[in-house]
Amino acid sequence: MSRPRYTLNECVGDPKEWTYTWDIADDVTLSATCDFCGQDGQRLTYEVERNGETLWICQRCVGRYPVSGILDGERLDLRSTRANIHGLTARQKQKTCQDAIRQVQPALPEVTFSEIVVYFERNLQLSPRYAAPLFAAIAQLEERIDPRIFEVQTRSIAHQDEFGELDEAGKMAVWPALTPQQKRRLGSRGFAPISGMPRPRQRTRRESGLELTRSRMSALSEPANLNLGAEDAIKSNS
Numbered sequence: 001m002s003r004p005r006y007t008l009n010e011c012v013g014d015p016k017e018w019t020y021t022w023d024i025a026d027d028v029t030l031s032a033t034c035d036f037c038g039q040d041g042q043r044l045t046y047e048v049e050r051n052g053e054t055l056w057i058c059q060r061c062v063g064r065y066p067v068s069g070i071l072d073g074e075r076l077d078l079r080s081t082r083a084n085i086h087g088l089t090a091r092q093k094q095k096t097c098q099d100a101i102r103q104v105q106p107a108l109p110e111v112t113f114s115e116i117v118v119y120f121e122r123n124l125q126l127s128p129r130y131a132a133p134l135f136a137a138i139a140q141l142e143e144r145i146d147p148r149i150f151e152v153q154t155r156s157i158a159h160q161d162e163f164g165e166l167d168e169a170g171k172m173a174v175w176p177a178l179t180p181q182q183k184r185r186l187g188s189r190g191f192a193p194i195s196g197m198p199r200p201r202q203r204t205r206r207e208s209g210l211e212l213t214r215s216r217m218s219a220l221s222e223p224a225n226l227n228l229g230a231e232d233a234i235k236s237n238s
Protein backbone atom coordinates (compact mmCIF):
# COMPACT_ATOMS: atom_id res chain seq x y z
CA MET A 1 0.00 0.00 0.00
CA SER A 2 1.49 3.32 -1.07
CA ARG A 3 -0.15 5.34 1.70
CA PRO A 4 -2.10 4.48 4.81
CA ARG A 5 -5.77 4.27 3.94
CA TYR A 6 -8.45 6.50 5.38
CA THR A 7 -6.18 8.86 7.24
CA LEU A 8 -7.78 12.18 7.96
CA ASN A 9 -5.94 15.03 6.24
CA GLU A 10 -4.21 17.15 8.90
CA CYS A 11 -5.80 20.41 7.76
CA VAL A 12 -9.25 19.00 8.60
CA GLY A 13 -8.88 19.11 12.36
CA ASP A 14 -12.01 18.08 14.24
CA PRO A 15 -14.62 16.76 11.75
CA LYS A 16 -17.39 18.00 14.07
CA GLU A 17 -16.39 21.58 13.29
CA TRP A 18 -17.43 21.02 9.67
CA THR A 19 -21.03 21.36 8.52
CA TYR A 20 -22.71 19.93 5.44
CA THR A 21 -23.86 22.48 2.90
CA TRP A 22 -26.05 19.65 1.49
CA ASP A 23 -24.46 20.14 -1.92
CA ILE A 24 -23.56 16.90 -3.66
CA ALA A 25 -21.25 16.49 -6.63
CA ASP A 26 -21.83 13.46 -8.84
CA ASP A 27 -18.79 12.78 -11.00
CA VAL A 28 -19.89 10.62 -13.96
CA THR A 29 -16.25 9.85 -14.76
CA LEU A 30 -15.73 8.49 -11.23
CA SER A 31 -12.63 10.58 -10.70
CA ALA A 32 -13.41 12.86 -7.77
CA THR A 33 -11.04 13.02 -4.82
CA CYS A 34 -11.95 13.22 -1.13
CA ASP A 35 -10.48 16.24 0.68
CA PHE A 36 -10.73 14.45 4.03
CA CYS A 37 -9.05 11.11 3.34
CA GLY A 38 -7.46 11.68 -0.06
CA GLN A 39 -9.13 8.71 -1.75
CA ASP A 40 -9.59 9.26 -5.46
CA GLY A 41 -11.76 7.46 -7.99
CA GLN A 42 -14.88 8.70 -6.22
CA ARG A 43 -18.28 9.21 -7.77
CA LEU A 44 -20.19 11.12 -5.07
CA THR A 45 -18.66 13.82 -2.91
CA TYR A 46 -20.36 16.05 -0.36
CA GLU A 47 -19.57 19.66 0.33
CA VAL A 48 -18.70 20.59 3.90
CA GLU A 49 -17.97 24.04 5.27
CA ARG A 50 -16.04 25.58 8.18
CA ASN A 51 -15.78 29.35 8.61
CA GLY A 52 -16.25 29.97 4.91
CA GLU A 53 -13.75 27.32 3.86
CA THR A 54 -15.23 24.42 1.86
CA LEU A 55 -14.08 20.87 1.18
CA TRP A 56 -15.60 17.90 -0.65
CA ILE A 57 -15.69 14.58 1.16
CA CYS A 58 -16.37 11.02 0.04
CA GLN A 59 -19.17 8.66 1.07
CA ARG A 60 -16.88 6.69 3.35
CA CYS A 61 -15.92 9.80 5.29
CA VAL A 62 -19.61 10.73 5.56
CA GLY A 63 -20.11 7.42 7.32
CA ARG A 64 -16.90 7.66 9.32
CA TYR A 65 -16.88 11.19 10.76
CA PRO A 66 -19.53 13.12 12.69
CA VAL A 67 -19.75 16.13 10.37
CA SER A 68 -22.53 18.47 11.55
CA GLY A 69 -25.85 18.84 9.82
CA ILE A 70 -28.02 21.94 10.10
CA LEU A 71 -31.43 22.05 8.49
CA ASP A 72 -33.75 25.09 8.65
CA GLY A 73 -31.52 26.57 11.34
CA GLU A 74 -31.80 23.48 13.51
CA ARG A 75 -28.85 21.25 14.39
CA LEU A 76 -29.59 17.64 13.51
CA ASP A 77 -28.33 14.65 15.44
CA LEU A 78 -25.91 12.35 13.65
CA ARG A 79 -28.59 9.88 12.64
CA SER A 80 -30.86 12.51 11.08
CA THR A 81 -27.87 14.11 9.39
CA ARG A 82 -26.93 10.85 7.72
CA ALA A 83 -30.56 10.09 6.85
CA ASN A 84 -30.77 13.45 5.10
CA ILE A 85 -27.53 12.78 3.22
CA HIS A 86 -28.87 9.37 2.27
CA GLY A 87 -32.05 10.85 0.81
CA LEU A 88 -30.18 13.55 -1.09
CA THR A 89 -27.79 10.91 -2.43
CA ALA A 90 -30.57 8.69 -3.73
CA ARG A 91 -32.20 11.62 -5.50
CA GLN A 92 -28.89 12.79 -6.96
CA LYS A 93 -27.98 9.35 -8.27
CA GLN A 94 -31.37 8.95 -9.90
CA LYS A 95 -31.17 12.37 -11.53
CA THR A 96 -27.66 11.73 -12.86
CA CYS A 97 -28.78 8.45 -14.44
CA GLN A 98 -31.86 10.08 -15.92
CA ASP A 99 -29.68 12.80 -17.43
CA ALA A 100 -27.34 10.21 -18.92
CA ILE A 101 -30.24 8.29 -20.44
CA ARG A 102 -31.69 11.48 -21.90
CA GLN A 103 -28.39 12.27 -23.59
CA VAL A 104 -28.51 9.17 -25.78
CA GLN A 105 -32.12 9.57 -26.88
CA PRO A 106 -31.16 10.63 -30.46
CA ALA A 107 -28.86 7.59 -30.80
CA LEU A 108 -31.45 4.95 -29.92
CA PRO A 109 -34.57 3.64 -31.67
CA GLU A 110 -37.60 5.35 -30.14
CA VAL A 111 -39.12 2.14 -28.79
CA THR A 112 -35.86 1.03 -27.17
CA PHE A 113 -35.39 4.45 -25.63
CA SER A 114 -38.90 4.55 -24.13
CA GLU A 115 -38.54 1.03 -22.78
CA ILE A 116 -35.26 1.93 -21.09
CA VAL A 117 -36.80 5.05 -19.56
CA VAL A 118 -39.83 3.15 -18.26
CA TYR A 119 -37.71 0.32 -16.91
CA PHE A 120 -35.30 2.65 -15.13
CA GLU A 121 -38.07 4.76 -13.60
CA ARG A 122 -39.68 1.62 -12.22
CA ASN A 123 -36.57 -0.17 -10.95
CA LEU A 124 -33.87 2.51 -10.63
CA GLN A 125 -31.63 -0.21 -12.05
CA LEU A 126 -31.21 -1.75 -15.47
CA SER A 127 -31.65 -5.30 -16.60
CA PRO A 128 -28.85 -6.55 -18.89
CA ARG A 129 -31.20 -6.36 -21.88
CA TYR A 130 -31.64 -2.59 -21.44
CA ALA A 131 -28.15 -1.91 -20.17
CA ALA A 132 -26.57 -3.24 -23.39
CA PRO A 133 -28.04 -0.74 -25.92
CA LEU A 134 -27.84 2.10 -23.40
CA PHE A 135 -24.18 1.58 -22.55
CA ALA A 136 -23.25 1.09 -26.23
CA ALA A 137 -24.86 4.47 -26.99
CA ILE A 138 -23.27 6.13 -23.95
CA ALA A 139 -19.84 4.97 -25.12
CA GLN A 140 -20.38 6.95 -28.34
CA LEU A 141 -21.06 10.22 -26.54
CA GLU A 142 -18.49 12.96 -26.66
CA GLU A 143 -18.81 13.48 -22.92
CA ARG A 144 -17.30 10.58 -21.03
CA ILE A 145 -19.83 8.85 -18.78
CA ASP A 146 -18.72 5.79 -16.84
CA PRO A 147 -21.44 3.11 -17.15
CA ARG A 148 -20.75 2.17 -13.53
CA ILE A 149 -23.05 5.03 -12.52
CA PHE A 150 -25.81 2.51 -13.33
CA GLU A 151 -26.61 -0.62 -11.39
CA VAL A 152 -27.16 -3.68 -13.53
CA GLN A 153 -29.34 -6.48 -12.20
CA THR A 154 -27.65 -9.89 -12.18
CA ARG A 155 -28.84 -11.37 -8.89
CA SER A 156 -31.63 -13.55 -10.24
CA ILE A 157 -31.10 -16.50 -12.54
CA ALA A 158 -33.47 -14.82 -15.00
CA HIS A 159 -31.25 -11.74 -15.20
CA GLN A 160 -28.12 -13.86 -15.47
CA ASP A 161 -29.70 -15.76 -18.34
CA GLU A 162 -30.67 -12.45 -19.89
CA PHE A 163 -27.03 -11.45 -19.82
CA GLY A 164 -26.01 -14.84 -21.24
CA GLU A 165 -28.38 -14.33 -24.15
CA LEU A 166 -26.84 -11.00 -25.18
CA ASP A 167 -24.69 -11.06 -28.27
CA GLU A 168 -20.95 -10.55 -27.86
CA ALA A 169 -21.17 -6.78 -28.45
CA GLY A 170 -23.93 -6.49 -25.88
CA LYS A 171 -21.92 -8.42 -23.30
CA MET A 172 -18.89 -6.24 -23.97
CA ALA A 173 -21.00 -3.11 -23.52
CA VAL A 174 -22.35 -4.23 -20.15
CA TRP A 175 -19.24 -5.96 -18.75
CA PRO A 176 -17.29 -2.84 -17.67
CA ALA A 177 -20.27 -1.66 -15.60
CA LEU A 178 -20.37 -4.82 -13.49
CA THR A 179 -18.80 -5.25 -10.08
CA PRO A 180 -16.08 -7.89 -9.59
CA GLN A 181 -18.66 -10.03 -7.77
CA GLN A 182 -21.09 -9.80 -10.66
CA LYS A 183 -18.36 -10.70 -13.14
CA ARG A 184 -17.40 -13.70 -11.05
CA ARG A 185 -21.00 -14.88 -10.85
CA LEU A 186 -21.60 -14.52 -14.59
CA GLY A 187 -18.17 -15.95 -15.37
CA SER A 188 -18.93 -19.03 -13.28
CA ARG A 189 -21.99 -19.57 -15.45
CA GLY A 190 -19.85 -19.35 -18.58
CA PHE A 191 -21.31 -16.02 -19.66
CA ALA A 192 -18.17 -13.86 -19.69
CA PRO A 193 -17.58 -12.16 -23.05
CA ILE A 194 -14.79 -13.69 -25.12
CA SER A 195 -14.08 -10.75 -27.44
CA GLY A 196 -11.81 -9.17 -24.87
CA MET A 197 -9.39 -12.06 -25.25
CA PRO A 198 -6.43 -11.57 -27.61
CA ARG A 199 -6.67 -13.46 -30.90
CA PRO A 200 -4.01 -16.16 -31.36
CA ARG A 201 -2.32 -14.60 -34.46
CA GLN A 202 -2.00 -11.17 -32.88
CA ARG A 203 -0.66 -12.38 -29.60
CA THR A 204 2.46 -10.80 -28.25
CA ARG A 205 4.59 -12.70 -25.76
CA ARG A 206 3.18 -10.62 -22.96
CA GLU A 207 -0.42 -11.24 -23.99
CA SER A 208 0.05 -14.96 -24.35
CA GLY A 209 1.42 -15.03 -20.83
CA LEU A 210 -1.61 -13.07 -19.71
CA GLU A 211 -3.97 -15.51 -21.39
CA LEU A 212 -2.27 -18.51 -19.87
CA THR A 213 -2.72 -17.00 -16.45
CA ARG A 214 -6.31 -16.29 -17.28
CA SER A 215 -7.26 -19.79 -18.34
CA ARG A 216 -5.36 -21.27 -15.42
CA MET A 217 -7.29 -19.18 -12.98
CA SER A 218 -10.63 -19.75 -14.76
CA ALA A 219 -13.29 -17.17 -15.28
CA LEU A 220 -11.31 -14.25 -13.98
CA SER A 221 -12.11 -10.86 -15.21
CA GLU A 222 -11.14 -8.44 -12.50
CA PRO A 223 -8.62 -5.82 -13.54
CA ALA A 224 -6.57 -6.64 -10.45
CA ASN A 225 -6.15 -10.24 -11.56
CA LEU A 226 -5.39 -9.22 -15.12
CA ASN A 227 -2.71 -6.88 -13.87
CA LEU A 228 -1.30 -9.66 -11.78
CA GLY A 229 -1.22 -11.84 -14.88
CA ALA A 230 0.53 -9.17 -16.89
CA GLU A 231 3.14 -8.72 -14.20
CA ASP A 232 3.76 -12.44 -14.05
CA ALA A 233 4.15 -12.48 -17.81
CA ILE A 234 6.65 -9.63 -17.73
CA LYS A 235 8.63 -11.34 -15.00
CA SER A 236 8.73 -14.65 -16.84
CA ASN A 237 9.82 -12.89 -20.03
CA SER A 238 12.65 -11.00 -18.43
Ligand SMILES: [Zn+2]
Nearest residue numbers: 034037058061
Ligand atom coordinates in the same frame (compact mmCIF):
# COMPACT_ATOMS: atom_id res chain seq x y z
ZN1 LIG B 1 -12.94 10.31 2.28
